[in-house]
Amino acid sequence: MNLGIIAVGRLKKSPESDLVNTYLKRCPWKVDITEVEERRPITGAERMVREGDLILKAIPENAVVIALDERGREMRSTDFAYKIRDWQDQGVSNLVILIGGAEGYDERVKDRADMLISFGIMTWPHMMVRAMLCEQLYRASTILAGHPYHKD
DSSP, X not given: OEEEEEEESOXXXXXXXHHHHHHHHHOSSOEEEEEEOOOSSOOHHXXXXXXXXXXXXXXXXXXXXXXXXXXXXXXXXXXXXXXXXXXXXXXXXXXXXXXXXXXXXXXXXHHHOSEXXXXXXXXXXXXXXXXXXXXXXXXHHHHHHTOXXXXX
C-alpha cells in the first residue's frame, strides 16, 4: 500500500521538519508528501475553493482518503493502526491523508474523504500537525509489528 500526505503549505527547515524527517526515517512504510500552495493573496471562501482544487487534483485515483479535521472522529492510536491494517488487507493500493489550510477544507474535499479524523479539539499549527501525523504513522507501524514503542 502506498501512503501519502497531501498538505497545504510548504515545510521549511525547522524543528518541525526535523521531527517529520525523524519519524519518516523510522517508519518502514514509504510515505510521500505532496505540498500544495495557493500563492495568490486571496482569503476566505475563495482560498478554500482554490486549495480544494489543488488538494483534489493531487489525490491519486481510487485512493482511500482521510482528512484531518477538528470536527472529525477522535481515534486511539491502536484503532488508527488497525484501520490502516484493515485497508491494507482489503487491497487498498493508495491511502492518502490530508492536512488542510488555515481556512479549512472546501466542502468538495470533505465529500471526497472516506473518513474525517481529529487530533483533538484544540487548534494545532499545520506544521506541527505534519510532525504529529508522521509520528502516528510510525506508531501505527510499531503497533502492527508488535514493537514495544507504543504503551497502552
